[in-house]
Amino acid sequence: MKLLEIVKESFITLRLNKMRTGLAALGIIIGIGSVIALISIGQGSQFAIETQIQSLGANLLTINPGAVRSAGVREAPGSNTTLTLADAMSIKNSTTITTINSVSPEFSRRFQVIAGGNNSNTQITGVYPEYATIHKITIDSGSFITLRDVDSLGRVAVLGPTTVTNLFGEGAAVIGQTIKINKQSFRIIGVTKAKGGSGFNNPDDTIYIPLSTMQKQLAGVDYVSSIAVEAKSPDVMTDAQNEIGYFLLGRHKITDPAKADFTIMSQSDILNTVSQVIGTFTTLLGGITAISLLVGGIGIMNIMLVTVTERTREIGLRKALGAKKFTIITQFLVESVILTFVGGIIGMLFGIGISLLLSKILSFPSALSLVSIILAMGVSGLIGIIFGWYPAQRAARLQPIEALRWE
Amino acid sequence: MIKMRHIGKTYAQDGVKTVALKDVSFEVSSGEFVAIMGPSGSGKSTLMHILGALDTPTSGQYFLDNEDISKLDDDQLADIRNQKIGFVFQSFNLLPRTTALKNVMLPMAYAGISEGERRAKALQLLDEVGLSDRTEHLSNQLSGGQQQRVAIARALSMDPKIILADEPTGNIATTQAKEIMEIFSKLHRQGRTIIMITHEEDIARHAKRVIVIRDGLITEDKKL
Known part of the structure; x- marks a missing residue:
């Protein structure tokens, strides 16, 4: 059976169970959405800081009176x-x-x-x-x-x-x-x-x-x-x-x-520190959203396992009619990848929307990068494969007679 | 065409061994219409599964078309089922919420036949079983008898060597059951090999040979 036909059939199956499909994809939608929103806001603020460095002059040094203090802290003007x-x-x-x-x-x-x-x-x-x-x-x-x-x-x-x-x-x-x-x-x-x-x-x-x-x-x-x-x-x-x-x-x-009795600071020193802090912050939030993606993936696995149980009879029938292990595995993997991938696309749009909304409300810069979009798509596809693997294996291992007997 | 030599099947579950088939040997030639009868628990379903390459025997040899298939692995058995055996089940086993046409096309899809060819063949078969006006109906919109006719069309889609029918009229109203049996008789007249499991005498009467099985052994094998 050709892959394209399996994909077509999977779409039909998923459409027949709209509620279940929607709920399964929700975890991925939220996960990918927040990843995209965070990355674009993070990159946006980094970009804004770089622009600020440019506008301040990358070769600007400021000499301030007063003793050396921790980076960026100045005493009140006039006190020195x-x-x-x-x-x-x-x-x-x-x-x-x-x-x-x-x-x-x-x-x-x-x-x-x-x-x-x-x-x-x-x-x-x-x-x-x-x-x-x-x-x-x-x-x-x-x-x-x-x-x-x-x-x-x-x-x-x-x-x-x-x-x-x-x-x-x-x-x-x-x-x-x-x-x-x-x-x-x-x-x-x-x-x-x-x-x-x-x-x-x-x-x-x-x-x-x-x-x-x-x-x-x-x-x-x-x-x-x-x-x-x-x-x-x-x-x-x-x-x-x-x-x-x-x-x-x-x-x-x-x-x-x-x-x-003076300090010499370069503007870029300070701004580097700031952008480093933002970078750390973005990474941290990225880690948290990665956990939400993991949870979303487990949700997919859960739904797929339920699907396998629900469709035991159908799987048995397909095997009786000549479906090989590989065909069954592919069918279920394709289903879970479609779930995560479509979830990923919706999540991406959702994330783009959120980042645009946030940047408008908070006048916070946001930068949508192709890399983050490709990354999110790749990750969601990968989640589909990883978390769909076990349910697909379970389906493929079902013996046709056991499956056909199952009511 | 079919040669069964000292077939035995023992199930082991939770350390308890159940002997389903003790020692069964028989042959079926091309074009025969055989009914296998027996009370429940006699082993006739197990025999059916082995005949249908859905299960492998624990002892003995099963030659289908001169090929010993008792030792094949899962994927090889899948090919045998796809190409040499057509199944008709008691509970029809059509794909739910799928059209009659798509159901008939499914085995051909697994064989890698092109979509156009599949469609043409499926339409022709549905016409043969008298369902040319129901091709786009979903399986659950059809009556029991109609569903079973779709299942027969599906069983024929790969031009199999044998058609295995497991209580094909068990879930169907009597009048429709008669129609189904007429289709089987027609298929027999066309020269197809049919093996049918049933516990009903008057259904078995349509066959030309009856094998009775009891406690995992053949007790009777007679021509009608």
Whole structure:
């Protein structure tokens, strides 16, 4: 009997028992569905993090004041005063540091901003022109802070698009208008393009002013809150980190690197850690769903065993009419593989639906990969073979007379 | 065609041995119509199973078509059943919820015959048993007599050497039973070999030879 005919006949048999077929496939549907949903959400968030690394600049190093702490933990801004503009300038002009492109000293603090009748507490960042290139800020209209603005303590400001919306309304023409930051007047000279982002350090909800104006007239400090450095390429990140580290240790007259009063972090270091955590999480959840697939497989085996018992007479008859062991095994294996495979396809659609729904509701990224779909299909087919094997063997071993006698 | 030499069958279950057939020897030639009779427990069903290659004897030899099939394995026996024997059972044993046509086609499917050929042959056989208007009926939509006629068409589908009928009228109303027996008589006239098990005298009367079996031994073998 040809395989194609067996497959056709199996479909008919399964259709005749819709309820049983549906229940048997349910376990696989849920199992494969959750696997697909999890993998696509996991891969989606990993992909999103990679994109974030790209947007932050893969060759960005950030020097922060303060002692070395566990990865990623920073003290409150302003609590450390060990980094100065002079540090930044000497890093920039140093002949021993050869692996960097540009240096951007920065100082950020939140101030009350008033424009017209609107009042808002906004992050103000004092910058050098290099800030825009290093942090990949692009100008939508007007211009960014220039070196002349910095040198002349210019009272000029560049606004993020969200800030514009908050203060003036969406898309308002603001170039040339005046805003008051901490009761001091600033003329708006530019608006940045939306960069995307949210939360505390949203680049779109920031006002950029010259660093000199920030230090001397707004905050009244002589230190910077961080220095961003762009390395020449992602490959020389470690070299740049080392060169800057030893240079600053020398400048700060510290001999023991463990006692350094600054930390140098690369953005990708932090994001790598985050994506590693997500990866572990995905694996863990994947393990749990693997268990649900196992349970689904046992469900299939259970149903197939019931089917074999129920159809003992039919199996006996088929054998009496000339069906060989192999034919009977194939018939039952094909049935269970169809069950798991169809269950797998439904589960896959279900999983895709869930991941799309989740990504919409939670604005969580989801990435459907062909690999995960092929994997899920392969796994569901394999489950059909593995868990269908024993029932199929039982069916094939039935003796025709025993089976025919069975009522 | 059929040669049985000192066939014995002993069942061993849970350490208890039951002798079903002691020593049975007989021959059936091509074209004969034989009825095997006997009370229940006489061993006639066991004999039927061995004749039908559904079971193997524990002793003796069984030659079917000059081939000793008492020592064959399961798959070889499946081929014998498929190609040389046509079964007609007391309880019809059609596939449930399957059309008459598909039921008749099934043995040919196991033989690997192409779908078109199977269909043509099955339609022809269903016509022969008078069911040409019932080919697409599901087996459970047919009466007992009709079901048994489908079963006979199925038994003929592979042009077997012998037709084995086990109480073919046992589950059928009397009028329909007569029709069934007429079909068997017709098949006999066409020259087919038929071996039928029955405990009813008037059914056995359709045969041309009666073998009576009792306590695992043949007690009578007479031509009618």
